[in-house]
Amino acid sequence: xxxxxxxxxxxxxxxxxxxxxxxxxxxxxxxxxxxxxxxxxxxxxxxxxxxxxxxxxxxxxxxxxxxxxxxxxxxxxxxxxxxxxxxxxxxxxxxxxxxxxxxxxxxxxxxxxxxxxxxxxxxxxxxxxxxxxxxxxxxxxxxxxxxxxxxxxxxxxxxxxxxxxxxxxxxxxxxxxxxxxxxxxxxxxxxxxxxxxxxxxxxxxxxxxxxx
Amino acid sequence: xxxxxxxxxxxxxxxxxxxxxxxxxxxxxxxxxxxxxxxxxxxxxxxxxxxxxxxxxxxxxxxxxxxxxxxxxxxxxxxxxxxxxxxxxxxxxxxxxxxxxxxxxxxxxxxxxxxxxxxxxxxxxxxxxxxxxxxxxxxxxxxxxxxxxxxxxxxxxxxxxxxxxxxxxxxxxxxxxxxxxxxxxxxxxxxxxxxxxxxxxxxxxxxxxxxxxxxxxxxxxxxxxxxxxxxxxxxxxxxxxxxxxxxxxxxxxxxxx
Numbered sequence: 001x002x003x004x005x006x007x008x009x010x011x012x013x014x015x016x017x018x019x020x021x022x023x024x025x026x027x028x029x030x031x032x033x034x035x036x037x038x039x040x041x042x043x044x045x046x047x048x049x050x051x052x053x054x055x056x057x058x059x060x061x062x063x064x065x066x067x068x069x070x071x072x073x074x075x076x077x078x079x080x081x082x083x084x085x086x087x088x089x090x091x092x093x094x095x096x097x098x099x100x101x102x103x104x105x106x107x108x109x110x111x112x113x114x115x116x117x118x119x120x121x122x123x124x125x126x127x128x129x130x131x132x133x134x135x136x137x138x139x140x141x142x143x144x145x146x147x148x149x150x151x152x153x154x155x156x157x158x159x160x161x162x163x164x165x166x167x168x169x170x171x172x173x174x175x176x177x178x179x180x181x182x183x184x185x186x187x188x189x190x191x192x193x194x195x196x197x198x199x200x201x202x203x204x205x206x207x208x209x210x211x212x
Numbered sequence: 213x214x215x216x217x218x219x220x221x222x223x224x225x226x227x228x229x230x231x232x233x234x235x236x237x238x239x240x241x242x243x244x245x246x247x248x249x250x251x252x253x254x255x256x257x258x259x260x261x262x263x264x265x266x267x268x269x270x271x272x273x274x275x276x277x278x279x280x281x282x283x284x285x286x287x288x289x290x291x292x293x294x295x296x297x298x299x300x301x302x303x304x305x306x307x308x309x310x311x312x313x314x315x316x317x318x319x320x321x322x323x324x325x326x327x328x329x330x331x332x333x334x335x336x337x338x339x340x341x342x343x344x345x346x347x348x349x350x351x352x353x354x355x356x357x358x359x360x361x362x363x364x365x366x367x368x369x370x371x372x373x374x375x376x377x378x379x380x381x382x383x384x385x386x387x388x389x390x391x392x393x394x395x396x397x398x399x400x401x402x403x404x405x406x407x408x409x410x411x412x413x414x415x416x417x418x419x420x421x422x423x424x425x426x427x428x429x430x431x432x433x434x435x436x437x438x439x440x441x442x443x444x445x446x447x448x449x450x451x452x453x454x455x456x457x458x459x460x461x462x463x464x465x466x467x468x469x
Contacts, residue, residue: 015309019284050334112413116214122415122438124336124384128216128258128468147216147468149289151336151384170214193289193311195253 003028004206005041007068007083009058011050017080020192021045024199025206035067043205044071046186048082052107052154053094055082065100072102072184076210079186084179085154087186093154103179105160110153114172121172124153131167131177131189137212138178138185138204139167146197148177148189155188183210216468217432218258218439219456220291220417221446223248226265228274230447246281252446253286255453258468260286261314261387261441264294276308283309291339293387302329306337314387316341317360320367323381330382339417340383344371344404345391356390356404363391372407379412386412387441389420397423397444405435417441425451425459432465 004027006017014031021029030037038044046068048055059065071077072087079087091097091107099107114121128147133139155175158168166185167178178187185205191198224231229243249260262282264275272295279292292305293314302313319326319340330338343363348355356371375386388408390401400418409416418437422428422445431440445451461467 013306013309013311015280015307016283016287016311019309020287022284023287049336051331121215123413124415125215126336126385126415127218127438129214150215151289153335190289193287195288199287 001026001028002042002206003030003040004043004045005038006031006045006047007038007064008033009048009055009062009064011048011055011058011082013049014047016190017045017047017192020199020202021206024203027206033062033064035063038067038071041071041075043076043078043208044068045078045080045205046083046086047080048086050082051094052082052085052091052097052099055086056097056099059086059100068100069102075183076205076208077184078205079184080192081152081188081190084186084188085156087179087184088156091154102184103160103164103181105156105164107154107156110155110172116170116172124151125155125171126151128194129169129171129177129189131169133167134165136166136178136180136185137208138201140204141200142197148187148191148194148197150177150189152188180212182212214466216258216466217437217460218417219428219453219460219467220259220261220439220441221252221257221453222261222263222419222441222443224263224265224443225275225278227271228278231265245278246285249282249286249290252453253288256457256468257288257453258439259289259291261291261293262310263314264292266295276304279305279308279310293339293341297325299328299332302333302337306333310337312337312339312385314339314341316343319378320358320360320369323377326378326381326383330384335382335384335414338383339385339387340375340378341387341389342371342375342378342408343389343391344401344408346401346404354403354407356401356407359391371404372411375408375412379414383414385415385417387417387419388437390418391420396421399423399427400431400435400437400440402430402435405431405437409436409438415439425456428456429460429463429465432460433463
């Protein structure tokens with residue numbers, strides 16, 4: 001039986017991610033911070049909610065940074081929300097935080113005066129927004145422009161290397177809804193909270209061989 | 213194109229059972245919150261709010277168990293409110309599978325609790341619930357005050373100023389219940405909804421007094437709400453969430469259909 005390790009570094013609602021996977025696939029699901037368990041898993045998920053400074057502090061304290069840089073090289077790897085942002089070089093949050101640096105680019109703040117067509121937009125960006133997909137196996141069976149559930153105040157711009165952008169969303173600015181490189185895929189939205197579309201993406205991940 | 217407005221059905225739960233008599237024709241055991249939540253999920257609810265009105269301490273364990281079961285079956289965001297007074301209460305609910313908690317009275321008596329909660333768990337999971345009632349007389353500049361204890365106790369706090377303060381303290385969202393209308397089914401108090409939606413940078417959920425689908429649409433178009441919450445119009449099977457979304461979408465409101 002294939003296995004999925006969900007990295008537990010004390011940030012956020014990991015049970016949602018675990019139960020969503022349990023709902024869609026027959027893999028053995030383990031929520032763990034144990035490096036040996038993570039390293040022996042076929043697929044690895046880095047979730048996360050909350051403030052970036054706290055997330056990175058826990059990631060470093062538990063040695064998750066080392067294990068992530070290792071397993072993200074050689075097997076299907078999925079980052080979710082702050083788990084996606086943590087893959088970038090740095091974040092503007094908490095007056096600047098160094099992140100894992102797997103992807104070039106900085107995580108930006110939406111700002112206090114975000115507008116679309118003159119209308120002020122609320123921050124956090126909270127709710128169901130559409131994602132314009134780019135070609136990737138994890139979108140299989142999901143209509144382009146399907147809605148996913150977002151909740152965040154910081155975002156990865158679309159101005160990063162275009163080969164890394166897997167999906168885009170509009171909210172006052174163009175933001176990367178998903179990023180990709182080789183065997184790594186990461187989403188700003190929460191697939192585990194995005195009903196059918198989200199569950200399909202998790203199912204696709206559970207079957208993905210990491211090839212494009 | 214863009215972010216959709218949300219419809220949030222609310223379950224009032226006591227000792228693990230939905231109260232206020234839920235009646236779905238095709239659910240035999242209408243009082244089971246897990247079944248009710250699944251039904252709303254199937255109908256296309258954008259989130260679910262679970263309001264725990266259990267008074268006893270023992271009952272709280274039942275609540276945690278119920279939240280666990282809902283979270284294992286429903287893959288949309290789940291907010292739990294009622295009796296959230298300590299950091300430990302928040303942690304218990306998040307660990308059980310809630311995505312957000314709603315803080316009501318505890319915020320009024322101890323606003324620092326909101327700050328502490330937001331710092332510890334992140335603003336994204338902290339909803340501050342406000343019960344507001346109009347206190348200005350006819351012809352006066354409109355003014356709304358925060359009430360506690362189901363609308364019986366005035367606090368002297370101005371609802372708009374209080375909402376701004378809660379946003380500054382780190383609330384990620386405001387759940388605004390307009391008390392005048394609650395249960396009367398004459399629609400949201402659009403005046404206070406608009407005043408608060410314009411005053412705060414965070415999303416506002418309108419609640420209280422929904423009697424028909426137009427009330428939901430008005431909450432967004434006239435009240436400026438980002439999400440609309442309703443209980444009884446869905447519970448009694450008068451309308452489905454789908455019908456509500458269609459009605460709102462027909463008026464040009466961006467919805468997830």
